[in-house]
Amino acid sequence: MNVVVSLVFVGGLFVLGLLGAVPGLGWIFGVVLPYMAILLFLGGLAYRVMSWANIPVPFRIPTTCGQQKSLPWIKHDKLENPHNALTVAGRMALEILLFRSLLRNTKTKHMDDGRVVYGTDLSLWLAALAMHWSLLFILIRHLRLMVNPVPGFVTFLEDADGFLQVGLPVFFATTVIFLAGLAYLLYRRLANPHLRYISLIGDYVPLFLLLGIGLSGFWLRHLTKTDVPAIKELFLGLTHFSPTVPDTISPIFYVHLFLFCVLLSYIPFGKLTHMAGVFLSPTRNMANNNRAVRHVNPWDYPVKLHPYDEYEDELREKMIGAGIPVEREE
């Protein structure tokens, strides 16, 4: 049900995006909405991160995934159980760049004889890593349309990305990997009954949006003739705050841009905030050195205790009878 609602919703957005090519509406879809999306994205994400950062971290609660630092002759697992800021940075780098935790993923199986066994399952890690990294490369590639002259690293990335030299224009490897990764993530969400059970509209919509953006981009490059100079003119106008809207831009481009704007605006409000949240996760970004370096809880407050004196007052006679030393004999 959630998947149908999401598909219809994103399909509707797709159709809506086509309107950008209607004379007169180009300004809305090509200028107003992109500016709004950028504002919502930057403002929303900054607000989100600030509000997280303003919440205290009362306790130091890292999840330790390896040997602690203790006796000098016991090998300390620095990256899985970091003890200082440097090793925390290492752990975070592994998490953010390589999805370290997902790499541990296993699949649990119940055997007929009652045994439970665990197999390595790298599919989620691989699909997620492929999707995220290729998305990053694709975004960098798009700088070609926004900066003049095109920076060297963008050209270099494009050359590397198109190394297969297939098709004209050349197919980029990242395009294919990105779409395949997304398709797998969608497939697994639908094929696994438990995953389908927990999936919300908020889980399908970003997938369909990304798929819509990817497919419309593919269409623009490979299935239709696109007026690239006109698009670059639009983007340069936007980045130089002197927008112009050329009238030779195709409807599919407006779909591509519109879906991207929707995605960008949505990021701060839904689960896509994980892109920022992962940096602030207390179980990952804290050192397990609590016994060596005291952590202070800024909102600590006095609590009702049962001090020793009250304990002894209640039990003094029995303590004396049992020969236990006491503070006061009566």
Next chain:
Amino acid sequence: MSTPDEPDYYKKEDLLNISTAPPPTSWMETPVDFRRGSYIYPGKAKNLKVVDLPNPRDWAVTDVDWKLQDDWKRIILEGMADRLAKYRSFRIFMDTCVRCGACADKCHFFIGSGDPKNMPVLRAELLRSIYRKDFTALGKVFGKLAGGRELTVDVIKEWFYYFYQCTECRRCSVFCPYGIDTAEITMIGRELLGLLGLYVNWVLEPVANCFRLGNHLAIPPHGLVDTLEFMADDIEEATGIKVDIPINKKGAEILFVTPSGDFVADPGIYTCMAYMLLFHELGLDYTWSTYASDGGNFGLFTSHEMMKRLNNKIYHEAKRLGVKWVLGGECGHMWRVVNQYMDTMNGPADFLEVPKSPITGTVFENARSTKMIHLMEFVADLIRHNKLKIDPSRNDHIRVTFHDSCNPARAMGIIEEPRYVIKSVCNNFFEMPENTIKEQTFCCGGGAGLGTDENMEMRLRGGLPRGSAVKHVQDKHDVNFLAAMCAIDRATLITVCDYWAPGVKVTGISEMVANAMTFTGEKKRTVNLRLEEIPAWANGDEAEGNGGDTDE
């Protein structure tokens, strides 16, 4: 005829008939089924009153009316707002989940029950759906479309069932790409329930006992003396050695704190006897405390505030007695509290000194602020320096595997110390499969206050992954003992092993150490600390100290 409280009541084929498909109704529309054997009885009013908790009353889980306060909804929403502003963890964990499902089959309760609400992701969604509805922009506008749902009494009941069906073991958080820790969510969930006076008695009674008498089991000071004297008698019978029992001794160098389970429950008592023997042999200047007579802390399973209230007595007593540092026994959740909370909550312990082994001179820099070290750190250091006379062949009748307890593994990382000690005192050590040990270890199924008999079905289900791994090494290597450094494990894994891997017995690590050690002035030993005849000891002469050579 057995009852739902007893393992016999459950047939293995029934428990193993685990549903692989979620129910046809969506999870928001699937009410809780409170069936006997799968929930825990409510906290009794008298126990709530001892520690001044709100809404004390007697009620039953199966009652329709749980006698909540009239404004319960406001209380919960304010409680959530308060915690969202105080715990970055809570807020981040509410916001960042992408429902990738990597955590799903990592939970022992999901593996053993197939109940989708035992998937860590869905356990968190029980709370997150309310968060979305009442605390996020999209949820306020779009409600259900944005994954929000109305806070109702049924939601509260569902929380009660599932937040007391999580052992806060943190296994899921190892696999989560954002480090979302269900223990944190369960802890907050239980705090919120607590605002309505909803607790389980298996947690609340120990809490009330611990607050008043210093330990969960309500052992009064004179009772503790009797208990330790009784153990000393058994030690004398087994070894011929008469150990001292220093209690509340001012000016001792070390305060020793251990979980109170070690005082009464078999086989914890043998581990406790081993502590006494070991300290006696070392001539350690230490003391027990009747006031700080429990390192365990069921406050961890109640609320952050209660954890602080119960933990306070350790430093308080260390200061009163004027000890130099604190040594902690074999316990699981106690070490989560000591390693991650104690110093912050009740420190700084600036009146203590950095722990230094009086035997080897090793200074434990890793505890230079908290001033409390783990017995296995202390013993590993002793063995490394050849300070114990050990003959591992005395344990040749034991084929042992080691169960990493959740909290020491995932909230501390004390992984190699216990292994080093075990391998030093026993020649036959076998690891369980790698996905079931170390940071991936499986819970016993009874941690975080769930280890009570009325919860037997869930304990057996939750114990399945651990039981299955034990069975594996039992079949493959003839393992007959499971070592664990946790008092809850030593109580609950007996049931798990008897059910899923019958024939495997449970032991503490110290018990194995003491059985392998040669003590000054001992008589010819023919029985172990359990006073069981060990044929090899009675026949052989290896007890005549060829031990000590365990280095490298």
